[in-house]
């Protein structure tokens with residue numbers, strides 16, 4: 285069993301490398317990185333991600349007792365719903381008012397189906413969202429600048445861990461690799477990860493379409509400049525949301 289699955293993280297990385305490239309190069313991500321995302325686009329993105337995280341995290345919490353791998357891997361701080369609620373509160377959004385886009389509904393249905401039929405595959409969805417923190421930290425800086433947000437406000441979800449990011453990502457990799465998965469489970473985890481990449485990329489596309497956000501002609505150059513000019517440094521994290529998040533748990 286271990287021989288086939290010892291490197292589940294390497295397998296996930298290899299099986300989603302092209303999808304990561306596509307996600308990173310998507311218009312939505314490029315506009316965010318370039319610091320050109322209008323406020324409505326960003327807020328509507330947070331809304332859709334709230335629905336995705338709420339569904340996934342409900343599933344993982346519900347199965348942690350019966351699935352030791354979920355209990356071993358998923359840490360309290362990895363539950364991102366409180367960070368999203370905090371950011372949405374900052375933007376004055378009532379979470380009860382959020383409705384799913386078509387692409388989000390599709391993803392939510394898939395998550396719900398996996399939660400009932402193959403709960404360990406939830407870790408594949410979770411891998412993508414947890415891994416995305418690596419790139420989101422850069423995006424947080426661009427969004428903060430573009431929307432002139434107060435320091436540390438409105439970007440908790442994009443940069444939830446601050447300077448602990450690398451340690452927490454390393455811990456996640458260690459824990460995933462230490463978990464025991466059957467070959468069938470590992471294969472389903474990989475399929476779920478691929479589906480999450482496709483789902484998130486589709487949500488970005490649909491958001492641009494429904495909000496009629498135009499892609500600035502120079503967006504790729506601007507995004508490259510933003511990436512090149514800033515290597516993730518810890519920058520004044522107020523952790524405003526974290527006290528509330530802890531209280532909510």
Ligand code: HEM
Nearest residue numbers: 296297307308313314317411412415416418419420481484
């Ligand atoms: C402009 C957008 C993005 C940039 C610049 C970016 C950048 C990065 C970087 C630099 C890493 C490597 C971290 C490391 O290994 O130390 C990374 C990893 C990762 N990112 Fe992104 N990313 C972006 C968008 C996304 C999106 C939209 C998703 C998910 C939907 C995503 C999911 C992941 C995952 C899962 C990993 C972990 C890969 C692994 O297994 O090592 N990223 N990203």
